[in-house]
Structures are given as C-alpha cells and as structure tokens.
Amino acid sequence: MKFGVIVFPGSNCDHDAWYAVRENLGQEAEFIWHDADTLGDVDAVILPGGFAYGDYLRCGAIAKFSPVMQAVKRFASDGGLVLGICNGFQILVEAGLLPGALVRNAGLKFVCREVRLRTETTDSPFTAAATVGQVLRVPIAHGEGCYVADERTLDELEAQGRVVFRYVDNPNGSARDIAGVLSRERNVMGMMPHPERASDPLMGSTDGLLVFRSMVSAPAHA
Amino acid sequence: MTAVSPELIATHQLTEAEYGKIVRILGREPSYTELGIFSVMWSEHCSYKSSRLHLKKLPTRGRFVVQGPGENAGIVDIGAGYVAAFKIESHNHPSFIEPFQGAATGVGGILRDIFTMGARPIAVMDALRFGPLDDPVNGARNRRILGGVVSGIAHYGNCFGVPTVGGECVFEACYNGNPLVNVFALGVARKDEIFYAKASGIGNPVIYVGAKTGRDGIHGASMASAEFTEESKQKRPNVQVGDPFLEKLLLEACLEAMQTGAIVGIQDMGAAGLTCSTCEMGSRGGTGIDIELDRVPKRESGMTAYEIMLSESQERMLLVAEKGREEEVFRVFRKWGLDAVSVGQVTGDGLLRVRHHGEIVAEIPNQPLADSAPLYDRPHTQPLRTAPMQAPAFASQNLTRDLEMLLASGDICSKRWIWEQYDHQVRTNTLAGPAAADAAILRIKESGAALAMALDGNARYCYLSPREGTKLMVAECCRNLAVVGAEPVGATNNLNFGNPERPEIMAQLVESVEGMADACRFFDVPITGGNVSLYNETLGEGIWPTPVVGVVGLLKNGAPVGLHFRNTGRSVVLLGGAGVCDAVRFGGTQYAKAVLHQLWGLPPALDLEFEKRLQAAVREIVGARLAESAHDLSDGGLAVALAESSFGPESVGAEIDIASDLPAELLLFHEGPSRVLISTAEPERVAAIAARHGVEAPRVGVTTEGEIVIRNSSGELIRTQVEELRRIFEEALENKLRA
Numbered sequence: 038m039k040f041g042v043i044v045f046p047g048s049n050c051d052h053d054a055w056y057a058v059r060e061n062l063g064q065e066a067e068f069i070w071h072d073a074d075t076l077g078d079v080d081a082v083i084l085p086g087g088f089a090y091g092d093y094l095r096c097g098a099i100a101k102f103s104p105v106m107q108a109v110k111r112f113a114s115d116g117g118l119v120l121g122i123c124n125g126f127q128i129l130v131e132a133g134l135l136p137g138a139l140v141r142n143a144g145l146k147f148v149c150r151e152v153r154l155r156t157e158t159t160d161s162p163f164t165a166a167a168t169v170g171q172v173l174r175v176p177i178a179h180g181e182g183c184y185v186a187d188e189r190t191l192d193e194l195e196a197q198g199r200v201v202f203r204y205v206d207n208p209n210g211s212a213r214d215i216a217g218v219l220s221r222e223r224n225v226m227g228m229m230p231h232p233e234r235a236s237d238p239l240m241g242s243t244d245g246l247l248v249f250r251s252m253v254s255a256p257a258h259a
Numbered sequence: 260m261t262a263v264s265p266e267l268i269a270t271h272q273l274t275e276a277e278y279g280k281i282v283r284i285l286g287r288e289p290s291y292t293e294l295g296i297f298s299v300m301w302s303e304h305c306s307y308k309s310s311r312l313h314l315k316k317l318p319t320r321g322r323f324v325v326q327g328p329g330e331n332a333g334i335v336d337i338g339a340g341y342v343a344a345f346k347i348e349s350h351n352h353p354s355f356i357e358p359f360q361g362a363a364t365g366v367g368g369i370l371r372d373i374f375t376m377g378a379r380p381i382a383v384m385d386a387l388r389f390g391p392l393d394d395p396v397n398g399a400r401n402r403r404i405l406g407g408v409v410s411g412i413a414h415y416g417n418c419f420g421v422p423t424v425g426g427e428c429v430f431e432a433c434y435n436g437n438p439l440v441n442v443f444a445l446g447v448a449r450k451d452e453i454f455y456a457k458a459s460g461i462g463n464p465v466i467y468v469g470a471k472t473g474r475d476g477i478h479g480a481s482m483a484s485a486e487f488t489e490e491s492k493q494k495r496p497n498v499q500v501g502d503p504f505l506e507k508l509l510l511e512a513c514l515e516a517m518q519t520g521a522i523v524g525i526q527d528m529g530a531a532g533l534t535c536s537t538c539e540m541g542s543r544g545g546t547g548i549d550i551e552l553d554r555v556p557k558r559e560s561g562m563t564a565y566e567i568m569l570s571e572s573q574e575r576m577l578l579v580a581e582k583g584r585e586e587e588v589f590r591v592f593r594k595w596g597l598d599a600v601s602v603g604q605v606t607g608d609g610l611l612r613v614r615h616h617g618e619i620v621a622e623i624p625n626q627p628l629a630d631s632a633p634l635y636d637r638p639h640t641q642p643l644r645t646a647p648m649q650a651p652a653f654a655s656q657n658l659t660r661d662l663e664m665l666l667a668s669g670d671i672c673s674k675r676w677i678w679e680q681y682d683h684q685v686r687t688n689t690l691a692g693p694a695a696a697d698a699a700i701l702r703i704k705e706s707g708a709a710l711a712m713a714l715d716g717n718a719r720y721c722y723l724s725p726r727e728g729t730k731l732m733v734a735e736c737c738r739n740l741a742v743v744g745a746e747p748v749g750a751t752n753n754l755n756f757g758n759p760e761r762p763e764i765m766a767q768l769v770e771s772v773e774g775m776a777d778a779c780r781f782f783d784v785p786i787t788g789g790n791v792s793l794y795n796e797t798l799g800e801g802i803w804p805t806p807v808v809g810v811v812g813l814l815k816n817g818a819p820v821g822l823h824f825r826n827t828g829r830s831v832v833l834l835g836g837a838g839v840c841d842a843v844r845f846g847g848t849q850y851a852k853a854v855l856h857q858l859w860g861l862p863p864a865l866d867l868e869f870e871k872r873l874q875a876a877v878r879e880i881v882g883a884r885l886a887e888s889a890h891d892l893s894d895g896g897l898a899v900a901l902a903e904s905s906f907g908p909e910s911v912g913a914e915i916d917i918a919s920d921l922p923a924e925l926l927l928f929h930e931g932p933s934r935v936l937i938s939t940a941e942p943e944r945v946a947a948i949a950a951r952h953g954v955e956a957p958r959v960g961v962t963t964e965g966e967i968v969i970r971n972s973s974g975e976l977i978r979t980q981v982e983e984l985r986r987i988f989e990e991a992l993e994n995k996l997r998a
Contacts, residue, residue, distance in 0.1 A: 240687060
C-alpha cells in the first residue's frame with residue numbers, strides 16, 4: 038500500500054508517521070506538500086500531528102482552507118482511507134469530515150503520556166485487525182484533545198458504532214471518553230493518540246501498528 | 260546625532276576605561292549607534308570578559324571533538340558519518356521578568372544555535388532552579404514563575420517539534436529573586452555537512468532571513484549582564500516574544516537551503532541580534548561586512564539604526580551565500596513563506612559598515628569589536644560561605660517518616676507535573692525519556708546508534724565547596740551515563756554565578772571552573788561549548804554558585820536499561836558498597852536540607868580513581884545486559900534510590916540487609932558518590948565483573964512484591980509499602996503548587 042503523508046509547514050509528526058508505515062511496516066510512503074491540488078496515486082492518506090499553520094487560532098482552523106485539504110475531501114468522498122492523528126484529527130473536524138470538535142484539555146495543560154485505549158469496534162478499515170475490547174497502549178501528546186459534540190451527535194456516533202477508541206482513564210475530559218471516531222462511511226478516522234509512536238519495539242509498545250496494519254489489509258476502494 | 264556624554268556611557272554599562280578603548284579602536288569618538296554596538300558586544304553576556312581568562316583552563320579537545328568552543332555549538336563525532344551538535348544556554352534574567360516568554364525564547368535561542376550548524380535538533384533538556392514553592396514571603400511568586408517557565412518551554416518545544424527528554428528542577432531560597440532556566444539542546448548532522456558562522460568570499464551577498472525586526476529585546480544582552488533592582492520589572496519590554504511556528508519554518512527552510520550548496524556561512528541572530536551576527540561572522544572570516552538597514556525587513560516603522568542593530572527579535576538568521584546563487588536560496592525561503600532579503604555584502608576591508616537612509620551610521624573594525632573585548636582578571640579571595648563546619652547533633656525519631664519527608668521534598672519528589680507538559684516523544688527517537696533511566700537515551704535513526712545525555716548541578720555542594728562540589732557534579736553526570744551503559748564523549752557547561760565584581764563571588768567562579776577542569780580532564784570529557792551567566796543577584800542577594808554540566812555519551816546497544824526494578828526474586832547489588840561518610844560530610848545532603856533544615860560542613864568525599872573504576876564496572880555490567888535495572892545513589896542516598904527503583908509500573912520493592920558501622924541516618928541517607936544500585940538475575944557474573952575492576956559489589960538483598968524493608972546489623976530501620984511511598988512521591992509537587 039502507498040501512504041501519502043500530508044505535510045503542513047508546522048507538521049512535526051510527519052516523519053514519524055512516514056517512518057512507522059515505511060520502516061516498521063514495510064509499506065510505501067510519500068510526503069504531500071500542503072499546497073498540492075491532488076494527492077497523486079496514493080492508496081491512503083495520513084494527516085499527521087503537529088501545529089499545521091502554528092495553530093495560534095483554533096487548531097486546524099486555517100488548515101481546512103489549504104489546497105491539499107480540498108484534495109483530501111475529494112479523496113474521502115471517493116471512499117479513500119484518511120487517518121487523522123492528533124492535529125490531523127483536529128483538522129478533520131474543522132474541515133467537516135468528522136463530527137464534533139476538539140477543545141482545550143480539561144486540565145488546561147498539554148499532556149504527553151502513554152494511555153490505554155479500548156477498541157470499541159473492529160468494523161472499520163482502521164481496526165479490522167483488532168478484537169473488540171482489545172486494550173492498546175498508545176501515547177498522547179496534545180493540549181487541545183478534549184472531544185466534544187452535542188448529545189444527539191454523540192448518541193448517533195454510538196448507535197452507528199462510530200466510536201473507534203475510548204480512553205480507559207480519560208486524560209483530557211473528552212465526552213464519553215472518546216479518543217477516536219469514524220466518518221459515516223467509515224473510511225475517515227480521527228484519533229488524538231499517536232499510533233506512530235507505538236509502532237517500534239524500541240519505543241516500548243507496538244500496539245499502534247495495529248491501526249496501520251488494518252489499513253493495509255483493508256479492501257481497496259473502487 | 261546624540262552626543263556621547265559620560266551619562267550615556269554609564270547607561271550603556273561601559274566603564275571609562277572601556278570607552279577609552281573604543282575611542283582607540285575607532286581613532287575617534289563613536290556615534291550613538293556605534294556606542295550601542297560596542298555596549299552589547301562588550302557586555303558580560305556576549306564577551307565573557309570576567310570569565311574568559313578562567314574558561315581557558317577547561318579541556319576542550321578530545322578524540323571525538325569535531326568543533327570545540329567558539330562556534331554556535333560544540334560538535335562531537337558519533338560515528339557512521341554523523342555528528343552531534345549540542346550546547347546549553349541560560350535564559351535566567353528574562354525568565355524572572357517574564358517567565359513564559361523568557362523560558363520560551365530560551366528554548367528558541369538554543370535551538371537556533373543547533374540548526375545554524377546544519378544539525379536538526381532531536382532533544383532538549385532543561386536545568387531549572389526556583390525559590391521554594393512554600394516560601395513564606397515569595398511562595399506565590401515562585402509558583403507563578405515555575406508555572407510560567409514550564410508552560411513557556413512546553414509551548415516552544417512542543418510546537419517546534421523537538422522532544423524535551425530530561426533535566427532537573429531544584430528549589431532553594433537563593434533563587435527567590437533569581438530563578439535559573441538553563442536549556443540544553445542537541446541535534447544531528449552529517450559530518451560532511453556542518454555549517455559554520457563565517458563570512459567569506461568578498462562580494463558574496465549577506466542575506467537576512469526569518470522574522471521581521473521589531474523593537475523587542477533591545478539591550479537584552481546588557482540586561483542579562485546586570486543585577487536586578489526594584490526597577491527591573493520595567494525591563495519587561497527587553498524580553499523578547501517567541502514564535503515557535505516561525506522557528507519551525509526557519510529550521511526547515513535553513514536545512515533545505517543548506518542542501519542547495521549555495522550557503523557559505525550562517526549564524527543566528529540571538530543576543531545582540533544583527534550586531535553580533537554581522538561582526539562575529541566577519542571576524543571569523545577575517546572579512547568586512549557592509550549592510551544597508553533600509554533593506555532589513557521591519558515590523559515597525561520609524562526604527563532608528565540603533566534600534567535595528569540592537570533588536571533581539573527572535574527567529575532570525577543571517578547567512579552569506581555564493582554570489583550569483585541568491586535565487587536558489589530565496590526560492591527555498593519563499594516555499595516556507597519566510598522573508599529572505601539581501602541586505603549587504605562581504606567586503607575585504609575588515610570593517611562592519613552600517614548604512615541607513617543613505618548615510619554611514621557605523622564603521623567599526625570587526626575583529627577588535629568581536630574579539631578584543633575587555634578581559635578582566637577580577638580579584639578573587641575566599642569563596643563566600645557562611646555555613647558552619649561543625650555538624651549539629653541530630654537523631655532520627657522515625658526513619659520511615661524521614662524517608663517520606665525526603666520523597667515529598669521539592670528536589671526529590673516526582674516532576675511528572677512538569678515533564679508531562681513536554682512532548683518528550685516527538686520524532687520517535689526517545690528510548691528513555693524523563694524519569695525512565697538515569698540518563699535520557701535517544702536513538703539515531705540515520706546511523707543506528709544511540710546517544711545518552713544527562714544534566715547535573717548541585718549548588719548545595721558547590722556552596723560548601725565550589726571546587727569539590729563541581730567535581731562531584733561532573734562525576735555524577737558521567738556516572739549517569741555509565742549507568743545506562745554509555746561512554747561519555749563531550750560536555751557542555753552553564754556557569755551561573757552572582758556578581759563577579761565581588762571577590763568572594765569571583766572566587767566561587769574560579770574554584771568551580773578549576774574543579775570542573777580537573778574532573779573533565781580526569782574523565783576525559785572535553786567541554787565543547789557553553790554559557791556563563793553572571794550577575795544573578797537581586798538587591799545584593801546572590802545565588803549560590805550553580806554550575807550545571809550536560810554530558811553526552813555514545814551507546815552501542817539501543818535497548819535501554821531503566822532505573823526501575825522489573826521482577827521479583829532478583830538479587831539487589833550495591834555496586835560501590837555502603838560508602839563512607841561522617842557527620843561533617845553529611846551537611847550538604849538532602850536529609851540535612853529536608854529533614855533537619857540545615858546546611859553545614861562539606862560535600863561528600865569523592866575518590867576520583869574509584870569513581871572511574873565504578874563507572875567502568877557498571878558500564879560493562881549494563882553493556883553485557885546483566886542488569887535488569889540500574890540507578891545511581893545521589894540525592895537522598897540509598898533509601899531514596901531504593902524507593903525510586905521501586906516506582907516502576909510493577910511496583911517491585913526490595914528487602915535489603917546491610918552490614919555497616921555507619922549510624923542509621925547516615926547509612927540510609929548519606930550521599931557519598933560512586934555507588935549504583937542494580938537488580939540482576941546473574942549476581943555471580945556481576946560480582947566477577949565488579950571484582951575485575953576492583954569495585955566491591957555486595958549482594959544486599961532481593962526484590963520483592965510491593966514492600967521496602969531495610970535492615971542493618973542492629974535490626975529493622977525501615978518497613979513500608981511501595982504504593983504508600985509512591986503516592987507521597989507523585990503527589991508532592993502538585994500539593995505544593997496548590998498551596
């Protein structure tokens with residue numbers, strides 16, 4: 038599979054995602070610059086962590102207007118796999134590809150630590166290789182990772198099985214402990230934790246590889 | 260043009276003699292702009308005029324050293340065609356005046372020092388000193404400064420994308436009016452792609468890149484070279500404001516522009532801004548630089564030449580490109596949305612010539628401006644100390660409670676509240692981050708090797724004896740590396756002291772530097788660069804001598820050995836044994852501080868030869884993967900090291916039995932160096948290696964589930980639950996911050 042890793046000027050986990058899918062998983066990967074109008078021939082897109090355009094305004098608020106995001110939207114509506122990690126998740130909700138919003142952590146501080154994630158559904162191209170209830174050890178590193186949405190949206194997400202991961206010990210005040218959600222068509226996922234940081238045995242956990250491995254095994258979209 | 264009056268000279272912190280030297284260099288009176296330029300270049304901060312003479316005593320060469328002091332950062336060879344560039348720098352004064360921005364721009368400044376050499380920063384550590392959080396008078400302010408400094412470091416490092424992987428944080432009353440923020444950064448470059456801050460090639464364009472110039476930070480370097488008074492708050496406008504996103508763009512653009520091959524030399528604009536970068540690059544290249552200030556990108560209108568030359572606006576770089584290849588450079592900076600403007604050219608006359616609005620506003624020979632700053636052999640007498648030599652009488656009522664007090668004390672308690680605010684994993688190289696091992700460990704993806712690094716300082720020891728304290732500190736830092744199996748290859752130092760014009764303070768500096776020189780030479784760790792921060796005094800009250808050292812080591816085997824016990828039923832071995840101590844040598848310990856609230860005597864005795872053997876032994880044991888955990892004995896001695904070793908995810912404790920003649924308080928809490936606690940499944944092999952190095956390695960006990968028990972020949976000294984100690988250790992800092 039060929040992954041495209043989007044690079045905004047302030048992306049700083051772009052190399053980490055690239056390294057995880059390429060070196061830890063042995064897949065192809067290439068970087069896509071933020072002013073690109075097309076995504077080329079990639080099979081899946083990763084929006085990495087970082088601070089896209091500095092994020093001095095709301096996280097992701099400017100990134101949603103970038104040329105590459107118009108291409109990502111088209112790619113997603115054609116059924117392409119899009120994974121947003123951390124800042125990538127923030128951008129996906131700002132761009133309207135995922136519901137809800139990510140606001141300041143309940144503790145009002147940036148938090149970097151390993152958390153445990155409970156896999157809530159395996160009916161997704163991002164978790165097909167997992168088992169329901171499987172607990173993954175994956176780090177978080179964010180200041181604005183508190184997931185919020187109105188009750189109806191949250192109910193709908195639950196009813197449709199679109200909550201992918203929940204925190205076992207909620208680190209940021211996210212509604213209903215939500216750590217990751219799926220789009221209605223289930224081909225777009227956003228998650229605050231960093232699976233690319235849990236993809237190398239040397240880094241203490243390889244649980245994050247499960248996400249990328251699931252993507253690789255997902256049936257190619259038409 | 261403003262006439263240069265004696266008052267004007269004095270407000271520029273220049274002495275009459277220094278002014279006379281300026282007139283001699285120029286052969287005339289300086290203009291106002293020239294006076295400003297000289298005053299920042301000859302400030303203590305930029306010129307090291309009080310310390311230079313003594314810094315020469317430090318060893319700076321070694322078989323791994325590629326670049327020693329004098330450049331933006333030191334460089335060591337890490338093998339496979341790669342080098343590591345690293346340095347530590349202080350941002351003490353700004354962090355007191357405006358903690359958040361002061362600390363943030365401290366991180367920004369040191370990062371630029373690293374990537375200006377062509378190295379991508381991969382790690383940051385910081386050494387922080389604050390007044391006590393529960394200080395009856397200054398507590399609230401100290402808490403606010405700590406909060407501001409930590410969020411400033413987090414803000415800058417996290418956004419820039421460099422992991423903050425370790426450091427230390429200590430509280431003493433002497434930092435009430437003078438907190439210390441020392442930031443260490445390390446980057447990696449290819450050995451054949453190192454860039455230097457040298458202006459060469461007559462006619463080559465001088466290009467300004469990065470942020471626009473504003474009025475912020477004017478005279479920041481001079482501010483950092485004076486004591487604080489009641490009026491210091493008014494200096495807030497002297498503190499610069501950082502923009503980590505812009506710095507990230509600057510990093511990427513600079514590294515990419517370097518790949519074009521069109522860049523001849525490059526230097527960041529840090530302290531003394533455009534002034535320092537132009538004259539230092541010219542001086543190193545033996546050339547002149549002619550710049551036109553009208554072309555400098557500005558964010559404010561009506562700026563004078565003086566203001567433009569002295570501005571310390573952040574995130575700016577000056578580079579010299581190959582003539583005719585400017586466009587290749589401009590193209591890269593355009594891609595990253597940054598200003599890049601040709602502001603002048605390299606000349607052959609050795610002069611820094613500054614033009615503004617069609618006039619020459621400054622014309623100074625580069626070399627004397629940069630390198631002929633005054634050099635002072637300041638008088639030094641006996642180092643200042645008022646602590647008594649004799650120990651008071653003391654006897655513990657309850658040793659378990661004493662241990663709890665130590666674990667809850669500011670210096671020893673968990674700093675999780677601090678380091679969890681730092682992204683310590685970005686770039687996925689962090690094999691051992693904060694509080695995981697005695698040194699931080701980062702892998703180098705490009706070369707397959709790993710680097711270990713640690714920061715150490717101990718002002719209590721240094722106050723009691725600057726010379727012995729500094730040696731102990733260097734020994735501990737090297738030991739921290741040995742404990743993770745690394746071989747030290749180079750070091751950087753940050754010398755934080757009070758007013759050098761006081762002979763008893765100058766004596767602290769001199770003895771400390773000499774102690775550092777001896778120890779670095781002994782352990783074969785050259786100092787490749789660093790920083791000196793003097794005048795850390797407020798209202799006449801100075802800090803204790805606070806040298807800080809950062810040591811970098813090479814590690815062949817990537818998988819780290821942490822400090823936590825991992826399995827029950829393992830042998831606990833105390834490499835180096837119970838150690839030696841007497842009451843006088845107990846006066847600088849954390850026990851004396853946190854339990855007895857006193858300070859006396861001398862720092863622990865250090866046997867350098869034994870320390871070296873101990874380090875060799877532990878390095879071999881860890882390298883052979885015989886230790887499941889390894890942790891050196893330092894603050895709080897044996898009992899604290901044992902407790903810390905048990906705070907792993909599995910809460911594995913230990914039952915220890917030590918035969919020793921030492922009184923119980925000393926046995927448990929003395930800080931005699933050269934000792935490491937390890938747990939191992941192969942005690943015989945460990946013992947054999949230790950014996951070969953002439954290091955005693957008593958098997959003192961066994962790891963157990965969830966309990967800590969320590970006995971000596973007279974019976975049980977401590978029995979307690981790991982979880983209870985952990986709760987105290989983990990909650991202490993937040994409790995103090997809530998106070």
